[in-house]
Amino acid sequence: MPGNPHTELAELLKASPVFGHLPQNELALLASRFRLAEYRDQEIIFFQGDSSEAYFVVVHGKVKIVKQSETGQTVLLELVLPGEVFAALAVFDGKPYPATAQSIGRSQVAWLSRQDLMALLGRHPEISSKTILHVVERVRRAHEMRMRMATQRVERRIIEALLDLAPRIGEHADGVVRMSLTRRDLAEIVGTTVETCIRVMGRLKAQGLVDSRRGWVLVPNLDALRAAAVEWE
Numbered sequence: 001m002p003g004n005p006h007t008e009l010a011e012l013l014k015a016s017p018v019f020g021h022l023p024q025n026e027l028a029l030l031a032s033r034f035r036l037a038e039y040r041d042q043e044i045i046f047f048q049g050d051s052s053e054a055y056f057v058v059v060h061g062k063v064k065i066v067k068q069s070e071t072g073q074t075v076l077l078e079l080v081l082p083g084e085v086f087a088a089l090a091v092f093d094g095k096p097y098p099a100t101a102q103s104i105g106r107s108q109v110a111w112l113s114r115q116d117l118m119a120l121l122g123r124h125p126e127i128s129s130k131t132i133l134h135v136v137e138r139v140r141r142a143h144e145m146r147m148r149m150a151t152q153r154v155e156r157r158i159i160e161a162l163l164d165l166a167p168r169i170g171e172h173a174d175g176v177v178r179m180s181l182t183r184r185d186l187a188e189i190v191g192t193t194v195e196t197c198i199r200v201m202g203r204l205k206a207q208g209l210v211d212s213r214r215g216w217v218l219v220p221n222l223d224a225l226r227a228a229a230v231e232w233e
Helices: 006-012 024-033 090-094 113-124 128-150 154-169 183-190 194-206 222-232
Strands: 035-038 044-046 054-067 074-080 100-113 171-173 174-182 210-212 216-219
Touching: 006 024, 006 054, 024 090, 035 090, 044 054, 054 113, 074 128, 090 128, 090 183, 100 113, 100 154, 100 183, 113 216, 128 154, 128 210, 154 174, 154 183, 154 216, 154 222, 194 210, 194 222
Parallel strands: none
Antiparallel strands: 035 100, 044 100, 054 074, 054 100, 171 174, 174 216, 210 216
């Protein structure tokens, strides 16, 4: 991280729907209590069933929350992006983590120990309800994503995923949205193979709806991409 990592973390927390209401001095104290950790692509942050000892915030990169089904299949439950928290509810109730957290690409996360979180909640109990509202919104989005995976063609799923991610991780410049996203990332998010994702992205590129660079996806016109979604009903 460039500059002072805890200063940057304090700014991230200030923009968070969970912590943004805290006074500046509390944000600075909170940032100092978080610990930073970096993960390689596909590295496990914690396993399903591990003791819930920490509350996490994504600082850079992306984290996927996955669960093993009874048949041994890995199911993507949700995608966690910078500024978003994860593992919160397990820490609140003291139960083991109900799913596995794994890095997509290189990522950096900040973690707060259960002891420090409980001390924070003692001073600011409203953080609990704000966290729950934040997590419920993500669960709603994840449920919609899984419904699309079950009912929609892969072309529509990829378009919908790009439209969903654009306001969350997109960098906007001159009408073009640029997202840090590989085709493998996208394939995992929509539940398809990398090969299928490459073919679909190639067709979308030929139509002028997307472009790609190494590790990036560009959308020149979100309205055009949105309009194209109806072709894949």
